[in-house]
Amino acid sequence: MLVVSLAPPALADEIxxxxxxxxxxxxxxxxxxxxxxxxxxxxxxxxxxxxxxxxVTWPLPASAVAxxxxxxxxxxxxxxxxxxxxxxxxxxxxxxxVSVDQRxxxxxxxxxxxxAFSPGADQGVRLSDHADGIVVADAVRWTPSTATPSxxxxxxxxxxxxxxxxxxxxxxxxxxxxxxxxxxDFFQKRGGLRSFxxxxxxxxxxxxxxxxxxxxxxxxxCGDNGVGTLNVLEDGFLPYAHFQGxxxxxxxxxxxxxxxxxxxxxxxxxxxxxxxxxxxETFDGEPVxxxxxxxxxxxxxxxxxxxxxxxxxxxxxxxxxxxLPTSKPAYDPTNxxxxxxxxQRGVMHYDKGCRCTRGLLLADYLKAVLTGNRLPDDLAAxxxxxxxxxxxxxxxxxxxxxxxxxxxxxxxxxPPPVTAAPAAPLTVASPDYGMSAFIWxxxxxxxxxxxLVTDAGFHWxxxxxxxxxxxxGCKACFDWSEADRVVTASAAAGVNIIxxxxxxxxxxxADGASNxxxxxxxxxxxxxxxFVSRYSSRSSIGRVASIEVWNEVNLDREWGGATINKQQAAxxxxxxxxxxxxxxxxxxxxxxxxxxxxxxxxxNGHAADDVQYLQWLYDAGMKGKFDVLGAHGNVxxxxxxxxxxxxxxxxxASFYFRRIEQLREVMVKNGxxxxxVWLLEFGWTADQIxxxxxxxxxxxxKKGANIVQALQYARQHWQPWxxxxxxxxxxxxxxxxxxxxxxxxxxxxxxxxxxxxxxVLQARxxxxxx
Numbered sequence: 001m002l003v004v005s006l007a008p009p010a011l012a013d014e015i016x017x018x019x020x021x022x023x024x025x026x027x028x029x030x031x032x033x034x035x036x037x038x039x040x041x042x043x044x045x046x047x048x049x050x051x052x053x054x055x056v057t058w059p060l061p062a063s064a065v066a067x068x069x070x071x072x073x074x075x076x077x078x079x080x081x082x083x084x085x086x087x088x089x090x091x092x093x094x095x096x097x098v099s100v101d102q103r104x105x106x107x108x109x110x111x112x113x114x115x116a117f118s119p120g121a122d123q124g125v126r127l128s129d130h131a132d133g134i135v136v137a138d139a140v141r142w143t144p145s146t147a148t149p150s151x152x153x154x155x156x157x158x159x160x161x162x163x164x165x166x167x168x169x170x171x172x173x174x175x176x177x178x179x180x181x182x183x184x185d186f187f188q189k190r191g192g193l194r195s196f197x198x199x200x201x202x203x204x205x206x207x208x209x210x211x212x213x214x215x216x217x218x219x220x221x222c223g224d225n226g227v228g229t230l231n232v233l234e235d236g237f238l239p240y241a242h243f244q245g246x247x248x249x250x251x252x253x254x255x256x257x258x259x260x261x262x263x264x265x266x267x268x269x270x271x272x273x274x275x276x277x278x279x280x281e282t283f284d285g286e287p288v289x290x291x292x293x294x295x296x297x298x299x300x301x302x303x304x305x306x307x308x309x310x311x312x313x314x315x316x317x318x319x320x321x322x323x324l325p326t327s328k329p330a331y332d333p334t335n336x337x338x339x340x341x342x343x344q345r346g347v348m349h350y351d352k353g354c355r356c357t358r359g360l361l362l363a364d365y366l367k368a369v370l371t372g373n374r375l376p377d378d379l380a381a382x383x384x385x386x387x388x389x390x391x392x393x394x395x396x397x398x399x400x401x402x403x404x405x406x407x408x409x410x411x412x413x414x415p416p417p418v419t420a421a422p423a424a425p426l427t428v429a430s431p432d433y434g435m436s437a438f439i440w441x442x443x444x445x446x447x448x449x450x451x452l453v454t455d456a457g458f459h460w461x462x463x464x465x466x467x468x469x470x471x472x473g474c475k476a477c478f479d480w481s482e483a484d485r486v487v488t489a490s491a492a493a494g495v496n497i498i499x500x501x502x503x504x505x506x507x508x509x510a511d512g513a514s515n516x517x518x519x520x521x522x523x524x525x526x527x528x529x530x531f532v533s534r535y536s537s538r539s540s541i542g543r544v545a546s547i548e549v550w551n552e553v554n555l556d557r558e559w560g561g562a563t564i565n566k567q568q569a570a571x572x573x574x575x576x577x578x579x580x581x582x583x584x585x586x587x588x589x590x591x592x593x594x595x596x597x598x599x600x601x602x603x604n605g606h607a608a609d610d611v612q613y614l615q616w617l618y619d620a621g622m623k624g625k626f627d628v629l630g631a632h633g634n635v636x637x638x639x640x641x642x643x644x645x646x647x648x649x650x651x652x653a654s655f656y657f658r659r660i661e662q663l664r665e666v667m668v669k670n671g672x673x674x675x676x677v678w679l680l681e682f683g684w685t686a687d688q689i690x691x692x693x694x695x696x697x698x699x700x701x702k703k704g705a706n707i708v709q710a711l712q713y714a715r716q717h718w719q720p721w722x723x724x725x726x727x728x729x730x731x732x733x734x735x736x737x738x739x740x741x742x743x744x745x746x747x748x749x750x751x752x753x754x755x756x757x758x759x760v761l762q763a764r765x766x767x768x769x770x
Contacts, residue, residue, distance in 0.1 A: 015069075015142040017058045019045045028054030028129065030137060033353040035337045036076040038107025044076055044138040048356050051507050052130035052474075056137035059124040060117055070114045070145045071125060075136040077106025078338075079246045079360050080349045082131035083215060084173045084198070090123045091115035099173060102136055103244065103361070104374070114145050130474075132197045132215060133361070134354065167412035168479035174198040174215075175409035183212055183219050184481075186227040191302050192473060195321055200367050204406035207399060215361040217321065217345060229321055231344045232362055237388070242378035243365055248340040248347050249327035259324050272315045274324060279348075283329040283339055288350040290329065290341050293357045294318055305469050306441040308734045322346055371407055425537075425589045426496065426545050428676075431714045432724045433769075434460025434498065435746075436681060438732035439486050440469075445733050446486070448751045450493040452730060456757070457764040461490060462498040462548075462680060462726050467527055468505040475507065475523060478530060484541050491542030498593070498680065498726065500548045501531065501579075502558070509560065516560020517550070517575055525578035529586050536587035546591035548630055548680060549579045552598040554613040556606045564608045569616035577625040594622070596630035596680035599659050601652035610654065611662045618670040628723055629667060629675060631660050633682030634744070636696040640709040649695075657682070657710055664721060676723040683707060683728040683756075687743035697743070704759035707746070711760075711769050727760075 017024065018041040026045070034043035047054045071089055075081070081102035088097045089112055098112045117123050125140045169184055170177040176199040178184045183203070187196060197215025204211055209222040211230065218230035232238055233251075241250045255278065260270035279290040298317045300309045323344025332338040339350040347360045368375040369383050372390040383389045387396060392403050435453050439446045440463055453461050463486055471478055490497050508518035518524050528547065535544035552558045553572045562568050572595065580592050594617075597610040608616070610631075636655040637647050644653040653659055660677060667675060684703045687693040698706065707727065714722050731745035742749075746756035753761070763769040 014144070015061050015064055016040070016139060017061060017141075018139045019043075019056060019058075019137050021058075023059055023061070025057040025059070026055075027057075030054065030056060031354055035353045036078055036106070036335075038074075038076040040074060040139040044136055046134050046136045046354060047129045048354060048358075049082065049131050049133055049135070050129035051510075052128045053510070054129035054135075055126055057124055057126045058140040059122075060119060060142070062119060064117060064119050064142060066116075066118050068114060068116050068145050069142040071112045072109040072141045072143065073100070073112055073125070073127075074109050074138050074141075075100075075102045075106055076138065077102060077104055077245075078134070078351075079103060079243055080134050080338075080351055080358055081106075082133035082135050083361060083364065085131050085135045086128060087112055088126045088128075089113065089115055090126070092118045092123070102133075106136075109141055117142070132193065133358065134351065134356075168473070168477055168481075170410065170412035171198045172412075174200055175411075176200060176202060177410045177412065178212065179203055180210065180212070180221070181481075182221055182227050184479075186219060187214075188472070188479070189298075189303050189305070190317065190321060191298050195297055197361055197364075200364055201406045202404075202408070202410060204404055205400065205402040207401055213363045213367050215364045216359050218363045218366060229323075229345050230363075231323055232366055233326065233342060233347070234344060238362065238366055238369070238383075240379060240382040242376075242382055243360065243362070244376040245334070245378065246338065246340075246360075247332050247334060248360075249330040249342045251342065252327045255328065256326055268316055268319075271319055271324060275315075275319065275322075278325045278328070279341060280329060283350075284331075286339060286350065286352060287355060288329060288339055288341070288348075289357050290348050290350075293348055293359075294322055297321055305466070306732075308732065308739075367407070370403075426591070428591075428723050430676070430720045431711065431718070431722045432460065433458040433711070434462060434496075434724045434726040436726055436729035437461040437463060438730065439463055439489065440465070440482060442733050443485065445751065446489050447493075449730050450489060450495055452747060452751065452757070453495050454493055456761050458495075460496045460498055460724050460726065462500060463490075464500045464503075465531070466503040467501060467508075467524070468503050470531070471527055472505050473507070475526070476530075480534060483531075483534075487535050487539075487542035487544060496545045497535075497543075498546045498548060498678075498724065499531070499535075499544045500551055500680075501528065502550045511560065513560035515551075515558050516562070517571065521575050521578050524575060525582040528579045528582040532583045532586035532590050537589045538587075544590070546593055546628070547579075547583060548593045548595060549576050549626075550595040552632065553595045554597050554600065554608045554610055558595075563605045564603075564613075565605065566616050566619070569608075569613060570620035573617055573620040573622050573625065576622065580625045591627050593628045593630045593678055593680070594626040596632045597663070598632055599634065599654045601654035610659075611666060614663055614666045615670075618666070623670060623672060627675070629663065629672075629677045630680045631663055631677055633657055633660060633679050634728060635682065635684055635706075638684070638696070638698050638702065638706070640706055640713055655696075657706075657713075660718075660722075664718075673721075676721050677718075678723040679725045681726060681728040682710065683744050683746070685740070685743045687740055689737065689743070690740045693740050693743065700755045703746075704754070704756035707756050708759050708763045708769065711763075715769075727756075 020041055030045040030047045032043050032045055083101045084099045085102045086097050086099045088095055127137050129135050178187055178199055180203055196217050199214050201213040209220045211220050218232050220230050221227045241248050259274055260267050279294055281289055281291055300311055303309055303317055325343055327342035329339055329341045337352045341348045348357055349360050350357045369388050371392045435458055437449050465483055470483055503515050504518050508523045537543055556564050583590050583592050599610050600607045601609050603609045635657045637650045640657050644656055645651055684698050684706050685693050686700045686703050687697045728744050730747055731749050733749050735742040735749055747753055
């Protein structure tokens, strides 16, 4: 953080604070440049689009007197600039956010509004990097004014999510929504805002295809075909080279004729090779990284949010967004700070100043051509003969095209009302029975798998509700569609839910760990509030009866790679406490389960013995911050009732099904006799393929016998403190024998029974398991 004292005002009737002025507060790495004209002073600062953690703050100068001022800002413009750079003005009446398009109006003062200020009250202007392009921070000006101050808007304050944020498909920045389910799914699985930018139209019919424009790309679905993207730079759309003062390469006929043809049976591999051969990593000594940018547009987690993805498909998915190269790299002839490369569906733009490469917001220019709004003069001149030019306001008829209200802004869709009467607290038998299930993301097998649960007379299913799949794009930007489907289907089947809640979204943790707690624990607590509120005992969607607060926190892979020790255990207790309070405030009847601990006898920093770790949790203040202790019992020892250490090759107590008895002893020792234990996973593997599991594998028949015996043993020896016992597992339909999880399953991926399921079904029907 850079903090220095303030410079005097530039003129007697105004106060100007440059980005280089003393007192300006800079958070994060903002590069400095003087390459684009129009700045004040010696230059300006800029930063690539980020998560909002990078900010520049211009405090109200101490020389200002109390009064009303018009606040203005300036920046330098360019096609790679953010279309939604947001200034937050903190004034005497509160905070107001103002979004500006830095692609235009550079080099002059642009008003942010008129506000009343009180010196010495921590007031000023803040600009963040939370945007869709390069954000430029130059100067801010306060000019005394007699005008009435702008009315503050609570919804505009960045500190409070707007009402629109409850509708994940609505984007307040542009006031458009993604209505079509197929478009929304494609948007999420192809990089979201990073790839598309914000929607800038509604859905409309363009040349016979359903179309929606986003800032960077145009999405289409033609008839019953799948969703794709429009070749926006080809003939009939934007075959141009001039966009708002920037000159990009024109299509290269020689390169286009050398491209592989779609009719070629090997087109996919040849197309990727063509991109690799023509999209260089360096150009004229500059690290343009055009091929890297192409290859990293869609990530594995984007395309396959539930895992199990084939990385070999990513090049083809990126090809779907960019298309093939249609030019060689070239400098902008009017600005040698910029290097461009043209593709069928986009233009990559390398900026020497930040040494960064991004896609231009080209579909926004297609909107400008169609509507005539904010249409640059150079683009208008090139498009003068195009039938698309100002087709919307002129009412010009285009083949199989209907605009309707395509460019009329929308409103968010309200969430379903919660009108049901509150349900009574659940009564859970000792023991009760459940199965882990993979319903999320598998609508075709949901009913089948829930029927497997109910046919066995089981009452519970455990599903992973990944935080990052529900609140992905930003804080309070929720997509409940798949969660609603899972909850509604379970409610219809009469099956209670154990919801595992972990896997943080990228905005919540800076280091990009696969699974780890957020940088701010309150973000998780806020998510728990939203989740439990939506699926409370009053919900008309369906009820989630219990939540598991994270998973296997005694393993470093589940805690962001941190060292597993007493300090880390205390961190989990802090997270658990916040989540418990949040959940109970939202629904006092929800059952809050502590993270299921992995049964391991190793304490080495990467893991901690689960019994020892439980004591660490109590030492850190766990008591009173959970309803049920979560435990795992994925067992190595082949006999259910064997005493600890009694079997050869299984010396440690953590290998045994009865390990849970030692966890129970810790609970009693710490005064939690009245609380129950739920087994959130337990079972045996029949894996003869993977060496790490094959050494303790049993046959499928032995697996089934052990599961029935384990359920009987719990009824005979663990009442009344044992609660739900959750079998691991009904399989994910996509699993194959190459995955170790496949061998723990009690059915096959097609839903047919393995001996374990048959044994459980028979035991329940004959009363062996009551």
